Amino acid sequence: MRITDLLLLTSALVAASFAKPTENGCWSEKFNIPCCKSTTKVVRKTYDGEWGLEDGQWCSIGESTRPSDDVPPLPSAPSDLDSLVDPAADCDITDSITGDSLAKLAPFRMGVGLNGGSVSNYTPSSKKMMELINYQFNSMTYSNGMKSLFIMDQEESLKNLAEGKEEVAVNFSGVIDGLEFSAKNDLHIRGHVLVWHKQTPEWFFRKDFDETKEYVDRETIFKRLDSYMKNYFDFLNFNYPGVVDAVDVVNEAVEVLEGKYDNSTGWYTRTESYEGDENIWYNLVGPDYVKEAFRIARKYALPTTKLTYNDYDTWRTTPHDKTGAIIKLMKMLKEEDLVDVIGxxxxxxxxxxxxxxxxxxxxxxxDAGLEIQITEFTIYVTDGDDWLEKQTVHYREMFQTIIDAYKKGANISSFTVFGLQDGYRFYESDSTRTRLYDHDLQKKPNFQAIMDILKEYNAELDKEDDVETTGLGDDDGDDIIETPGIGEDIETLPAEDSGTDDEDVISTSGLEDDEDSADDDKEEGNDEKKEDEGEKSANDDNAEVNDDTEEGNNDEEATITGDLEDNEDSADENNEEGNDEKAEINDEKKEEDDDEKSTNDGKEDLKDDENSADDEIEEAKAPVSDANAPVKAKKKCVVRHK
Structure with missing residues (x-):
């Protein structure tokens, strides 16, 4: 039998197996959802069928409404990780895969960001990093890999168009490794993100899927969005049911900075970003793009998938109340049962x-009755010899605030730090200093600060359980655990003066969620270019050199800096043939640099990613299918922060 015939037969058999009910007649079990045993009350209708609730759990009612021949393609084969160079291969992570585990102690999911811009540098391409993640975390989020720029497939979309179908194709090959790892190890993935005013390919909005042609009309855009979300959810629902069970449907649609919003909607709809680039969704289809996106997502998502509205500065109340605006938006979406979570x-x-x-x-x-997920938790630092001590205090204060809110009844279901390590080892030069692990995958004091709070929380639970079990405790309540209220003083490590004046406070409005994305990296790259050569050398050294040698002589510094520059030049050459769409976005960004200069000046103190900007931009240009691109081995791991 020819291979093509075998593939056709396999596809037909798969379609037949999905179309048929299981042996007990329950069609939804293929999605890991049972059929209802008694209830006939329909709570939700989707493309697949009708759904009800029994004992608080979703179940299917009646027969599936999906056409029997409507079956998505099977996933591509995962990468051969043995053919890739693992830059963390010689890191000793024994201390992180034994003993204390964040995931085991936290009362909610503990997640981590999967960084990178292609298979060759995504976190799941490192066996050692994933071994650590599997022990410490139970949730993951691709910081880039599941955005529309990386999932929408222009070539296949053009083929659909040639067949008379205005249908956007998808390609998940870049994130198969993470999906497979999650399915095998009972981890979950947050899907990030479906609709955003950044990192959506320009061709999606243009006639004939051609970025050089005119924009299509509103009706066509929503038709394309419908096809994209259908193909997106179908692929995940059929091939990895229950793995991606939370999805950021719309990202950053609320803005309260003057001149950048339309408040005729009542919720400060974003018209342009902090950096000044337009909200293309608002401009082309109007402010109701948010509600329409959630309507489409609800139609195709499984009822067990939490649909999320995700935003930055969700705490801000000036110059207008962004928190209040988000609550208004969430209530509007809740009226139609369109949203589940605020991110x-x-x-x-x-x-x-x-x-x-x-x-x-x-x-x-x-108080508004919303489920909360902390989706991209990142604490930035200022320069100074005591930056790590200050960051540790800050981590403890903020995580204690989260735990206290949880103990007071806040429905917090997930907490995600948006990357695994400082100085991401897949990049030649990355001076990130915001993570829980250092460049050599050793625990930073930040990790222990969170772990101490989790242990205190569990000790309180154990004490409460003992009181309930034994009936001990007296009338004056000495045995009752009191928890501080939100806004009350919280006991923390002694904080040192940060030395930061009011004028040095940096707004996070422009940081947003794409810390690892090409757009924000481009802005930070502009900041980097404004530094003099001496500052750049110092920052590069701090990112790559062991703390014990940072007082080395000037000759050593010059050598290290030269090596980094050579590596960056090499990365530029290797990635010149990268994805045209991503390159075009970066080119467009260059035209805005002059206008953004004053904005970027305000971010000079946030140097976490400045040295990695050029590398990350070039890596983001690399084709998603570039599964076997070699990665230059890094310096051997050393143990620090012990």
Whole structure:
């Protein structure tokens, strides 16, 4: 039998197996959802069928309404990880895969960001990193890989158009490794993100899927969005049911900065970004793009998938009340049963928000009856020899605020740090300093600060259980565990003066969720170019050199800096033939640099990613299908922060 015939037969058999009910007649079991045993009350209708609730759990009612021949394609084969160079292969992670586990102690999911811009540098391409993640976390989020720019497939969409179908094709080959790993290890993935004013390919909005032609009309855009979401959810629902069970449907649609919003909607709809680029969705289809996106997502998502509205500065109340605007938007969506979760990105600078401001926002969302997920938690630092000590105090204060809110009843279901390690080892030069693990995958004090709070929380639970079990405790309540209220003083490690004046406080409005994306990296790259050569050398050294040798002589510094520059030049050459769409976005961004200069000046103190900007832009240009691109081996791991 020829291979093509075999593939056709296999496809037909798969379609038949999905179309038929299981042996007990329950069609929804293929999605890991049972059929209802007694209820006939329909709570929700989707493309696949009708759904009800029994004992608080979703179940299917009646027969499936999906056409029997409507079956998505099977996933591509995962990468051969043995053919890739693991830059963390010689890191000793024994201390992180034994003993204390964040996932085991947290009362909610503990997630981590999967960084990178292609298979060759996505976190799942490192066996060692994934071994650590599997022990410490139970949720993951691709910081780039599941955005529309990386999932929409122009070539296949053009083929659909040639067949008379205005249908947007999808290609998940770049994230198959993470999906497979999650399915095998019982982890979950947050899908990030479907609709955003950034990192949506320009051809999606243009006639004939051609970025050089005119924009299509509103009706065509929504028709394309419908096909995209259908193909997106179909692929995940059939091939990885239950793995991606939370999806950011719309990202950052609320803005309260003057001149950048339309408040005729009542919820400060974004018209342009903090950096000044337009909200293309608002401009082409109007402010109701948000509600329409959620309507389409609800139609194709499984009822067990939490649909999320995700935003940054969700705590902000000036110059207008962004928290209140988001609550209004969520209530509007809730009226049609379109949204499940508010995603608080949570980019924290040394100046804002304060723990009290952050806690108050959580309290307001909780009072509005909303489920909360902390989706991209990142704490930035300022320069100085004591940056790590200050960051540790800050981590403890903010995470204590989250735990206190949870203990007071806030429905917090997930907490995600948006990357695994400082100085991401897949990049030649990355000076990120915001993570829980250092460049050598050793625990930073930040990790222990969170772990200490989780242990305290569990100790309180154990004490409460003992009281309930034994009936001990007296009338004056000495045995009752009291928890501080949101906004009350929280006991923390002694904080040192940050030395940050009011004028040095940096707004997180422009940081948003794409810390690892090409757009924001481009802005930080502009900041980097404004530094003098001496500062750049110092930053590069700090990112790559062991703390014990940072006082080395000038000759050593010059050598290291030269090596980094050579590596960056090599990365530029290797990626010149990268994805045209991503390159075009970066080219467009260059035209805005002059206008953004004053904005970028305000971010000079956030140097976490400045040295990695050029590398990340070039990596983001690399084709998603580039599964076997070689990665230059890094320096051997050393143990620090012990």
């Amino acid at each position: 608080m990105e949570s980019y924290i600078t040394p100046g804002e928000p304060t723990p009290e401001e952050y806690g108050k926002a959580i309290e307001r969302y909780a």
